[in-house]
Amino acid sequence: MKTVSVMHGQPYDVVIVGSGPSGATYARILHEEAPQLRVLMVEAGPLLSEQAGLHVKNLADPQARAAAQLASQGPVTSLSPESATPGPGRPGTFLLRRDEFAPNAGMPAAAMSSNVGGMGAHWTCACPRPGASERITFLDDDLLDAAFLEAERLLSVTSEAFEDAPFAAEVRRRLDGEFQRRGPAAIQPMPLAVQKHPDGTVTWSGTDVVLGPLGAAETRGDRFELRDHTLCQRVVHDDGHVTGAELKDLTTGAVSIVNAPVVVVAADALRTPQLLFASGIRPRALGRYLNDQPQVISAVRLPPDVVEATTVGAARNSGVSWVPYTDEEPFHGQVMQLDASPIPLAEDDNVVPGSIIGLGWFCATETVEENRVEFDENPDHYGMPRMSIHYNLTWKDLRVIDEAKEAVTRAGKALGTFLDDRPPFLLPAGSSLHYQGSVRMGQHDDGRSVCGPDSQVWGTAGLYVAGNGVIPTSTACNPTLTSVALAVLGARSIVDRIQ
Incomplete structure (x- = not known):
């Protein structure tokens, strides 16, 4: 039986689960527009460099770069790097099928990263804007374009390099x-x-560029805390309102509950719905409409x-x-x-x-409800509900x-x-690493979406989702810029909510 220690009081205003570009966007916008808020960011994987979220391609030493990529390849390598060997997937990622407990039908190349900075420490940095029917039509065009401009600022996007x-x-x-x-x-x-x-x-812009002054420990201040090797096992909620998060220190095994009125889950398009499922938050669309490119x-x-x-x-x-x-x-x-x-x-x-x-x-592919990631009560390597992917x-x-x-x-x-x-x-299937739709945004709570236009989960006040999984449209363009733009809008809705 696990021992859970409860931290009483209200130590944080916002807990952010996941440290990739979208989670970092929430941290940065909150820091800039509501600096009085206390924000905790947790990441299951390790810190790869002194600058949190640094793109590994910027590491000049090939051995340091290889070590950082290896440390990002899941719970086994990040916790016991001395016993790890490179996996069969893209450097810096690990295949879902490497977990012997994870059946994987229809998406054999499904992969993820586990490290501070998330995939933002390994990506190709391509940031095209969506065009034509790729755009989200129920969002105001001017509002969305302004969010894209802000996303391009945060990511330091240029076409002239x-x-x-x-x-x-x-x-x-x-x-x-x-x-x-x-x-x-x-x-x-x-x-x-x-x-x-x-x-x-x-x-190359890693998540450190999005974090800005929050990426270096000496410039963070006392309003932002980043914990690596920390797994969020459950979003704590009561009567339709978020009250905090249950966290596990993966190095010691200690479990604690921190209190916060807002939790942002930005784990990725597979692990974000996994955490909601583990928390008993299971809207009909959760994990469905999973889309690959x-x-x-x-x-x-x-x-x-x-x-x-x-x-x-x-x-x-x-x-x-x-x-x-x-x-x-x-x-x-x-x-x-x-x-x-x-x-x-x-x-x-x-x-x-x-x-x-x-x-x-x-x-671009059709958005199909039957394409989905499902979960059951059997544990994966992190002790979270086991995933299985159904995709055709x-x-x-x-x-x-x-x-x-x-x-x-x-x-x-x-x-x-x-x-x-x-x-x-x-x-x-899965080679793109551009999975979308699993916690998709919608205009109405009609069973076909997980969150509203502000990225807040239907029926659970104070719970926000972030990342590529929020994108509801069928797209072919690289999704990071879009997910960061949506995170900008979500973060600003939190500022309005709390202030």
């Missing part, structure tokens, strides 16, 4: 000639969360005459171009040069920087994927020569 990357202009010229897009859907540099320095080097990839080499005619010099940075989503072509393309590509490229040591191009097309593509999804393969083929032929004889291929 790699304008001088080798061949970037030529890549976009060739893509434009093939796709002939105009207006907001035109071929353009990908907006990225990155800061470029005068010497040409870049700093099927990912079609390939790689090409620019023609020799283009490479030979261009002076590259000592270029350090790779270009990233963007083929935006449209309702007529419901997918979006990331065209990533050389080391920015998410897939293995050439093994030739003499490859000219920027001349090898990775093509990744993300597809519709006939319309399969048609969109085929159209995306054709688009990648067109893009590849316009750019150069494919690296091998394989046609563009679909990665296993």
Whole structure:
């Protein structure tokens, strides 16, 4: 039997569960707009660096970077790194199926990270705005656009960091000639969360950039506390109101309850509904409408005459171009040069920087209630309810994927020569890491959503959800900017509520 110690009184105004970009957004906005509030942030994983939430790509030492990625790969590696070995997934993540207690039907590549900063310590930093039907129509356009501007400020988003990357202009010229897009859907540099320095080097935005002064212990002050290796086991609530959170120190096993009138659950699209389920908060839509973005990839080499005619010099940075989503072509393309590509490229040591191009097309899929993450009373490695994922593509999804393969083929032929004889291929479901919809936002409490437009859970005052799981629409664009924008709106609603 576990021993629970109760901290009496009202030590915190807000508890934030999860330290990724969306949880950090709540902390930052509350700090800026209501600095008198006492905020506690808890994270089940470890602190990877002195600067909380630092992107591991900014760690210059390869061994330090590898160690940080390994420590992020779940409860086994974060608590016993000396006995851990790299997993089969993307560095810094662990597959759900690695848990022997987690059946995983339909999404074999489902993965997550467990560390301070969440996926914000490992992501590609792509921050496109949603377009056309990707946008949330029941939110006021001006309000949403203002939230996007604020999200871009928090993430330090720019489209200009790699304008001088080798061949970037030529890549976009060739893509434009093939796709002939105009207006907001035109071929353009990908907006990225990155800061470029005068010497040409870049700093990738991790969650530390969102946290701002809260990311460093010496600048936090006494109104914000961050605890790593701390698992929230349950949101405590009574008569439809949040009263606090039950926390477990994973290093000692001690369990305590902290009191707070507001709890924000920003664990990720799989673990946020898991915590609500464990807390006995189970609206009909919880875990349902789970949405992935099927990912079609390939790689090409620019023609020799283009490479030979261009002076590259000592270029350090790779270009990233963007083929935006449209309702007529419901997918979006990331065209990533050389080391920015998410897939293995050439093994030739003499490859000219920027001349090898990775093509990744993300597809929008239908929002289907039956696609879901379910939970039962059997424990996972953290002692939380075991997950099982049920996910299938519709006939319309399969048609969109085929159209995306054709688009990648067109893009590849316009750019150069494919690296091998394989046609563009679909990665296993879950590879995108862009899961959405599991705690989706809605305009009305009609059983088809978990939270309202302010991200507050229906029927539980003071409980907010955050992250990609809140996004209710079918999207193809990278979701982080949208989830941060929604977190801005949610945080400001808390400020209005408390003040």
